[in-house]
Amino acid sequence: MGLxxxxxxxxxxxxxxxxxxxxxSIMILYHRGAAFRPAVxxxxxxxxxxxxxxxxxxxxTSLGKLGVFANxxxxxxxxxxxxxxxxxxxxxxxxxxxxxx
Numbered sequence: 001m002g003l004x005x006x007x008x009x010x011x012x013x014x015x016x017x018x019x020x021x022x023x024x025s026i027m028i029l030y031h032r033g034a035a036f037r038p039a040v041x042x043x044x045x046x047x048x049x050x051x052x053x054x055x056x057x058x059x060x061t062s063l064g065k066l067g068v069f070a071n072x073x074x075x076x077x078x079x080x081x082x083x084x085x086x087x088x089x090x091x092x093x094x095x096x097x098x099x100x101x
Contacts, residue, residue, distance in 0.1 A: 028054075029080065034087045038079030040072050049075035049095075051083045067095025 028037050035054040040047050049066040066082050069075040074096075082092050 029083070031084045031087050036083040036087070038076055038083060040075040040079070042072075043068070046070065047072045047075040049079040049082070051079040051086075053083060053086060063092070066092075067097075069096070 028035050030036075036051055037054070038049070038051045040049055042048075047069045049069060050062065050064065051066065052060045052062050054060050063082055063086060067075070067078055069078065078093070078095065085092050
């Protein structure tokens with residue numbers, strides 16, 4: 001199953017081939033020469049988006065928990081949007097809703 005994502009203001013489209021749930025740990029994507037790995041974990045009935053950005057020296061920067069989503073695909077797409085914004089030096093997008101305690 002392919003998913004085409006075009007970030008606003010960006011002429012590039014990412015083609016994501018979604019592996020079965022739980023097998024996305026090997027999915028490394030590149031944007032402007034920077035490597036990143038979006039990840040989705042299931043928490044109860046929701047999906048949590050995270051992403052790691054890899055530096056050339058091998059160190060990784062995690063952007064933490066980016067948001068909670070109703071489905072895996074939405075979480076994965078949002079993680080990619082956050083990674084590309086971070087790499088481009090743009091503000092990170094806001095998740096579709098905020099959780100309150």
